[in-house]
Structures are given as structure tokens and as C-alpha cells.
Amino acid sequence: MNTDPRPSEHASPCDAAADWFVRLHSGTVSKADLRLFEQWRQADPEHDRQYRNVCRISGAAQHLSAQALRAILKQDAHPATPQQHRRLSRRAFGLGLVGACSSVLVMGVLHRQGLFDEPLETYHLQTRRGEHQELALPDGSILRANTDTLAIARLYEGRRTVELRRGEVFFSVARSTRSPFIIDAGSTEITVTGTRFNVSRTDSAVQVAVESGSVEVSGGRWWNRRTRRLAAGQAVTAYHDAAPEGIRTVDVTNIAAWQRGDIIFDDTPLALALEELNRYLPHPVHLDDTALRSHRISGIVRSGKPEAMLEMLPDFAPVSVHRQADGQIRILPR
Incomplete structure (x- = not known):
């Protein structure tokens, strides 16, 4: 196994950029690795260009754990098939990712993680100023949106997701241990199996408060990403690109006071x-x-x-x- 943090000198700039991307997000990078990366990036304008292209898919890193990324570095046990790679390339084109050169191995792993799965169903929840609206999902989960809110719910095979682009939603999530419920709020992610909680997203921060059950709130940049586990009567604030702050106690009756x-x-x-x-x-x-x-x-x-x-x-x-x-x-x- 190659443990040298530097890509092969024979690697193309796009493959080297993909390799650096995975290594920098693996959770094992050292200060020496960062110095080597900067040397590589500054050695040729093409290196910098290709790395920025790869970073256009950097949102993918939020869907992979550090353990999964380390596994990419350790083995090539299940490379993507040519058919999978062609299918993925077509989707990448549709997402505007042309020019982002990544190795078949990296893209294959992302494909197997389900990042590029098509949702089975998609629902939009949007309110104007002064409006409230409710969305009932087929699984029994209910989303109640406060004023000036935009959220997109997507149901996949094996997981349920909601992208909260702005505003505030109170979630009553139907329990399912086989289909986790994940809220994407920018650099903050909330994961539950079944509970009642409130999420508010403004320009600078995401606030999460739990009425019943428990949730996990993860946030921060890849080198300082942390997870807070909240129980009923607890809340946390996560500023943009920062790890969640300390857990605080809140009055359960006031968690969704906006509904009254x-x-x-x-x-x-x-x-x-x-x-x-x-x-x-x-x-x-x-x-x-x-x-x-x-x-x-x-x-x-x-x-x-x-x-x-x-x-x-x-x-x-x-x-x-x-x-x-x-x-x-x-x-x-x-």
C-alpha cells in the first residue's frame, strides 16, 4: 500500500488534484502534508486550476465520513464499473461539473455511497413573509414551515433528506431505523431516526432545538467538524462553517413558539x-x-x-x- 501523501509524479494534474482532495478530507492529514500540498498547488497554475475544479464537488465530502474517505486511501477493492462511470459522467455534466477531473476510484466510491442517487420523490415547501405551511410526507413525517422559508424534501431508497435553504421548520419525524432522516442546512447537518425538533437557518447560523427524542448535529469545516448529540429540552447553535457550540438547556414549551x-x-x-x-x-x-x-x-x-x-x-x-x-x-x- 502506498502511504506517501504525495500523488505520483507521473499522475495527471486532474488525478493528482483528486488524490489531494481525498487526502485533505480524510481526517489524517498532517502539517507536513499541508506543506506538500501547497508546494504542489503552487508549482504549476494547472495544478491550482484542476484542484479548484475538483473542489466544485466538495459538497460530496459532507456526505462521506472520515472513515469512508480513509478507506479510499487504503484500498481499491471495488472500483466503479465502466457503465457506472459513464452514468456518473452524464450526471456530472448535468450538474455543471465538467472539467472536474476525479479518479474512477473516488467517483466510484461516491457513487456507491448514494451521493448521485436519484430521489424517488421530491417535495417543495415554501412560504412567503407572514405565511405558515405544512407538508405531510408519505412516511408519516410532518414538516411545518414558518414565515419566509424554503425547504426541499427528497425521499431515497434507504434515507430521507431535507435541504433547508432558509427559514424555519418544525419536524415531526416518523421513526425508521432503516431510513435515517437527514437535514442539510449548509455546512450544518442534522441526523435523526424519529423525533420532534425545530431547525432555524439564517444568514450566519443554524439553530436546532429538540422537543422529544434525540438528534445529532454536525458542523464545521472538514478539519474541525464536530457532532453534538441533543436530547429533549436541549438546543445548539452552529455558525456558518464552524463547529456547533456548546449544548444549552431550553424550555420545551418555547421551542416552536412561532406556531402560536x-x-x-x-x-x-x-x-x-x-x-x-x-x-x-x-x-x-x-x-x-x-x-x-x-x-x-x-x-x-x-x-x-x-x-x-x-x-x-x-x-x-x-x-x-x-x-x-x-x-x-x-x-x-x-
Whole structure:
């Protein structure tokens, strides 16, 4: 077995780029490997170009565990067949991945992991500002969407997935040990078998809170990806491209307070509170001062009157609210 972290000097730039991609995501890369990678990448503009092309499929790494990626490095026991590779190439073309040269081995493993499977059924869940909507899946799972939300549910053979692009959804997931339920929220992934929980995705963070059962929340870049296991009455926040923060205890009755018309902030960073509020307001609120982003606030406001929070904000935060002629609102330090 070849344990040298460098691709063969005879490898083509595209195959070398694919090899580096797998090695850097395997969880075993060292500082010396990173130095070698940078030397290889800077040695020829074509190396950098091919690596960036391969990174166009970098979302695939989120669907593979470090163990699976290490297995790619150790063996070539089940290479993709020519028929599989041709089929995959056609799909890659359709996804705009032409030019991303990857070895047959890497792409074959991704194919066997089910990354390129076609969903059996697809459902869209979308709400405009002020709307709520419910989606019942054939397996008995129910998704309830809050205002300004976009989610896409896909049912595959052996797994159920939901891509939460923005907004907030309360999930009541039908239990199935043979078909895990996976929520893709950007760099954060939530995995369950059967439970009730709430997921909110704003521009900067994903927040997960569990009403009953348990969920796993994974997030962060490949070199610092972590998983938090939440039980009922627990919640976690994961900022974009960052590992989930520490688990905190929450009031179960308030996890989906939006369903009864309440917006609740409980020791919430001001930046996250304003991002949440923006989903209800007709004009966006901007927070320009970075020092204020982590200032924590608590309060309750009716979802039908989100402006009330802005009126109260100067009472419990060192800020002033400035309304501009175009309707936009700026929060400035006092």
C-alpha cells in the first residue's frame, strides 16, 4: 500500500488534484502534508486550476465520513464499473461539473455511497413573509414551515433528506431505523431516526432545538467538524462553517413558539435576533457595529407585530434605531 501523501509524479494534474482532495478530507492529514500540498498547488497554475475544479464537488465530502474517505486511501477493492462511470459522467455534466477531473476510484466510491442517487420523490415547501405551511410526507413525517422559508424534501431508497435553504421548520419525524432522516442546512447537518425538533437557518447560523427524542448535529469545516448529540429540552447553535457550540438547556414549551404567534429571544446574540426578526419585517434591519453582534438580549414579541421589538430594543441594549427614507433600518451604538 502506498502511504506517501504525495500523488505520483507521473499522475495527471486532474488525478493528482483528486488524490489531494481525498487526502485533505480524510481526517489524517498532517502539517507536513499541508506543506506538500501547497508546494504542489503552487508549482504549476494547472495544478491550482484542476484542484479548484475538483473542489466544485466538495459538497460530496459532507456526505462521506472520515472513515469512508480513509478507506479510499487504503484500498481499491471495488472500483466503479465502466457503465457506472459513464452514468456518473452524464450526471456530472448535468450538474455543471465538467472539467472536474476525479479518479474512477473516488467517483466510484461516491457513487456507491448514494451521493448521485436519484430521489424517488421530491417535495417543495415554501412560504412567503407572514405565511405558515405544512407538508405531510408519505412516511408519516410532518414538516411545518414558518414565515419566509424554503425547504426541499427528497425521499431515497434507504434515507430521507431535507435541504433547508432558509427559514424555519418544525419536524415531526416518523421513526425508521432503516431510513435515517437527514437535514442539510449548509455546512450544518442534522441526523435523526424519529423525533420532534425545530431547525432555524439564517444568514450566519443554524439553530436546532429538540422537543422529544434525540438528534445529532454536525458542523464545521472538514478539519474541525464536530457532532453534538441533543436530547429533549436541549438546543445548539452552529455558525456558518464552524463547529456547533456548546449544548444549552431550553424550555420545551418555547421551542416552536412561532406556531402560536410568538417570537422568543432567550439570551440570544443581538446579531442572530435581528436576522430572525428580518424574516418578519417588510424592510431589513442592519447591524453595522461588530462589537454589538454578541450583545445578548431576551424578550417576547408577537410575530404579527415585529416592529415592537425594535421599539423596545434601546431599553435593553446600548443601541439606537435609525429609520432611513427607503424603509431600511440601521442599528447603531449609543
